[in-house]
Amino acid sequence: MNKSDSERIAAQLEKQGHQAAQKLAEADLIVLNACSVRQSAIDRLYAKINQLKTKNSKLKTILTGCLLKKDREKLKNQVNELWPFCDFSIKPKYQSLKTAYMPIMTGCNNFCSYCAVPYTRGPERSRPAKEIIKEVKDLVKNGCKEIILLGQNVNSYNNVILSEAKNLAANSKSTGSFAKAQDDKLKGVSFPGLLRILNNIPGDFQLKFLTSHPKDMSDELIETISQSKKIAKEIHLPIQSGDNQILKKMNRGYTVSHYKNLIKKIRRKIPEVKISTDIIVGFPTETKKQFQNTAQLIKWAKFDSAYIARYSPRPGTAAAKLKDNVSNDEKKRRWKILQDFLDKNKNGVAKRTK
Numbered sequence: 001m002n003k004s005d006s007e008r009i010a011a012q013l014e015k016q017g018h019q020a021a022q023k024l025a026e027a028d029l030i031v032l033n034a035c036s037v038r039q040s041a042i043d044r045l046y047a048k049i050n051q052l053k054t055k056n057s058k059l060k061t062i063l064t065g066c067l068l069k070k071d072r073e074k075l076k077n078q079v080n081e082l083w084p085f086c087d088f089s090i091k092p093k094y095q096s097l098k099t100a101y102m103p104i105m106t107g108c109n110n111f112c113s114y115c116a117v118p119y120t121r122g123p124e125r126s127r128p129a130k131e132i133i134k135e136v137k138d139l140v141k142n143g144c145k146e147i148i149l150l151g152q153n154v155n156s157y158n159n160v161i162l163s164e165a166k167n168l169a170a171n172s173k174s175t176g177s178f179a180k181a182q183d184d185k186l187k188g189v190s191f192p193g194l195l196r197i198l199n200n201i202p203g204d205f206q207l208k209f210l211t212s213h214p215k216d217m218s219d220e221l222i223e224t225i226s227q228s229k230k231i232a233k234e235i236h237l238p239i240q241s242g243d244n245q246i247l248k249k250m251n252r253g254y255t256v257s258h259y260k261n262l263i264k265k266i267r268r269k270i271p272e273v274k275i276s277t278d279i280i281v282g283f284p285t286e287t288k289k290q291f292q293n294t295a296q297l298i299k300w301a302k303f304d305s306a307y308i309a310r311y312s313p314r315p316g317t318a319a320a321k322l323k324d325n326v327s328n329d330e331k332k333r334r335w336k337i338l339q340d341f342l343d344k345n346k347n348g349v350a351k352r353t354k
């Protein structure tokens with residue numbers, strides 16, 4: 001998402017008459033596009049800005065991206081300008097002609113307790129399907145072979161519009177404008193519906209998407225992936241923890257058994273599927289037993305790949321109010337146990353078929 005934002009920032013700068021510098025020393029303006037997923041990335045920004053200014057005192061610095069209000073306040077005097085998020089009306093300057101990252105929505109309404117995104121990117125907003133379809137058609141026409149649809153939770157694409165349309169339809173039965181409600185509903189095509197439309201665009205290209213949320217992964221979506229030739233058989237489905245109590249504290253909205261049922265269903269419908277996941281170890285109050293539940297889940301699921309993160313508090317989130325009581329050494333130990341297991345068991349698909 002950050003990379004995609006940068007492509008729109010680059011397009012905006014070019015529109016203003018700027019040209020990309022080949023070396024940092026040649027630049028007279030630099031845009032720092034922040035990412036708030038980890039506090040360490042934000043902490044490094046302070047040093048980075050100072051380092052840039054020392055090297056080139058005439059450099060104009062602009063800061064934008066995924067930043068908490070508190071960090072914006074702290075950093076605003078260190079840069080020349082602060083920019084809001086680059087909006088979707090700007091056509092991106094794609095860095096690659098073969099692969100395009102295309103946001104279909106931004107923001108998030110889920111408020112997982114450890115995550116800063118709902119505070120930095122705000123509430124979930126979906127781009128109109130019409131705009132996305134046109135952009136995909138243009139990319140394919142220009143030879144793009146791989147389009148990666150992006151959203152914090154792509155499974156809930158247009159959910160806000162869909163529920164509004166439903167309410168409108170319910171109310172309008174009594175007011176007599178049912179036909180109008182049906183028109184409005186058309187505006188709110190769901191994620192599986194959007195995928196089917198994109199799958200039908202002629203051309204030789206593949207569609208991928210990131211990220212799915214286990215609580216919103218519908219049977220319709222699984223069916224659509226299995227039936228659509230152009231959709232890659234790859235699903236990134238973050239579990240985060242294999243323990244129900246920790247999942248509850250993370251405010252993830254599903255249980256381990258819900259997740260396991262999803263995996264079973266996906267593999268039944270799409271036997272060649274590759275499933276990857278995200279895991280956080282050392283979440284506040286996570287006991288050794290609770291960590292073991294995550295380790296067992298990983299062994300059971302035989303993921304094709306997994307990204308394991310050691311928990312670090314993000315100021316302003318609900319989890320940051322909990323005592324970060326798992327020591328760094330213990331977080332490292334838990335991380336290593338899972339990473340070693342994954343390294344030894346690469347290619348889960350091959351192992352599954354044995």
Ligand code: SF4
Pocket residue numbers: 108109110111112115116117118152153213
């Ligand atoms: S679903 Fe949860 S982890 Fe993902 S962006 Fe939203 S709040 Fe963050």
